[in-house]
Amino acid sequence: MTVKLHTLPGNVELPALGLGVFRAPRGRGTQDAVLTAIEAGYRHIDTATVYENEADVGEAIRGSDIPREDVFVTTKLWNTDHGFDAALSACDASLARLGFDYVDLYLVHWPVPEARLDTWRAMERILGDGKARAIGVSNYMPGHLEELLADAAVPPAVNQFELSPFNYGSRRALIDLCDESGIVEAYSPLTKGLKLGDPTLAAIGATHGKSPAQVLIRWALEHGFVVIPKSTNPERIRQNADVFDFSLSDGELAQLDALDEGLVTGWDPATEPWS
Numbered sequence: 047m048t049v050k051l052h053t054l055p056g057n058v059e060l061p062a063l064g065l066g067v068f069r070a071p072r073g074r075g076t077q078d079a080v081l082t083a084i085e086a087g088y089r090h091i092d093t094a095t096v097y098e099n100e101a102d103v104g105e106a107i108r109g110s111d112i113p114r115e116d117v118f119v120t121t122k123l124w125n126t127d128h129g130f131d132a133a134l135s136a137c138d139a140s141l142a143r144l145g146f147d148y149v150d151l152y153l154v155h156w157p158v159p160e161a162r163l164d165t166w167r168a169m170e171r172i173l174g175d176g177k178a179r180a181i182g183v184s185n186y187m188p189g190h191l192e193e194l195l196a197d198a199a200v201p202p203a204v205n206q207f208e209l210s211p212f213n214y215g216s217r218r219a220l221i222d223l224c225d226e227s228g229i230v231e232a233y234s235p236l237t238k239g240l241k242l243g244d245p246t247l248a249a250i251g252a253t254h255g256k257s258p259a260q261v262l263i264r265w266a267l268e269h270g271f272v273v274i275p276k277s278t279n280p281e282r283i284r285q286n287a288d289v290f291d292f293s294l295s296d297g298e299l300a301q302l303d304a305l306d307e308g309l310v311t312g313w314d315p316a317t318e319p320w321s
């Protein structure tokens with residue numbers, strides 16, 4: 047499969063499709079999903095400290111036929127690890143669990159108040175020390191991003207947040223802000239499965255001989271977003287990567303864009319106390 051590569055500062059190439067491993071079970075569950083994904087052509091894995099499966103991601107990559115440097119790995123700093131010194135230690139601990147001497151992308155998982163600017167200074171140090179090839183944020187809404195951009199020496203290369211046709215309209219201001227400063231990564235792109243029965247997705251999918259999940263992944267790619275669907279099912283892992291032999295028409299994209307209902311399937315960074 048031919049996956050678009052987004053170029054981040056430092057000529058770091060970020061594949062537009064990755065495998066998410068949130069709620070992938072520790073041990074063989076995560077390891078087998080990562081190995082299946084690599085065999086299917088994925089070269090990008092998205093994990094986090096709080097997913098408790100960094101060690102399995104690292105072990106699977108080491109056990110694969112692919113050199114470490116050919117797989118783009120993201121992990122994230124958890125909310126209890128904010129602050130300059132704590133963030134430095136948290137990165138070292140993630141690297142130890144992964145068994146890597148660098149991660150491709152290190153993200154601040156949530157815009158926790160008070161310490162987040164100090165945390166970002168640690169992120170810049172982590173980048174400078176070569177422990178991460180790129181640094182970014184997750185769940186940053188426009189206010190969080192504007193605050194960071196005003197203060198940062200190095201702007202975030204990426205903002206990862208929940209994005210699908212079902213909240214696209216509500217996120218337009220944020221997407222526009224990210225377009226000026228960094229790449230958008232769409233998490234929960236399959237709405238955690240909640241909207242896969244939607245009739246518009248089914249109708250568009252039927253036109254192309256594709257599933258609703260494949261339509262959602264293609265929608266994200268055509269908007270220029272990085273997309274990280276999660277599956278631990280081998281057939282669905284392969285299906286989610288089989289999205290490069292069709293395209294959506296302008297009319298289909300407009301139909302999908304119009305599905306916005308402000309859907310938030312997880313914590314809402316706009317209202318969550320951590321924000």
Ligand code: NDP
Pocket residue numbers: 065066067068069092093155184185206207232233234235236237238239242257259260274275276277278279282283285286312
């Ligand atoms: P997704 O929107 O990717 O949906 C995953 C669900 O869809 C699972 O139940 C999966 O089941 C099912 N599924 C996957 N493929 C198919 C398919 N082809 N057909 C039908 N069902 C399918 O949910 P996530 O919330 O996991 O988001 C994806 C990734 O985004 C995460 O794994 C994580 O890496 C990242 N993320 C980041 C967050 C952050 O705060 N930064 C928050 C949430 C997610 P099965 O496994 O059985 O196939």
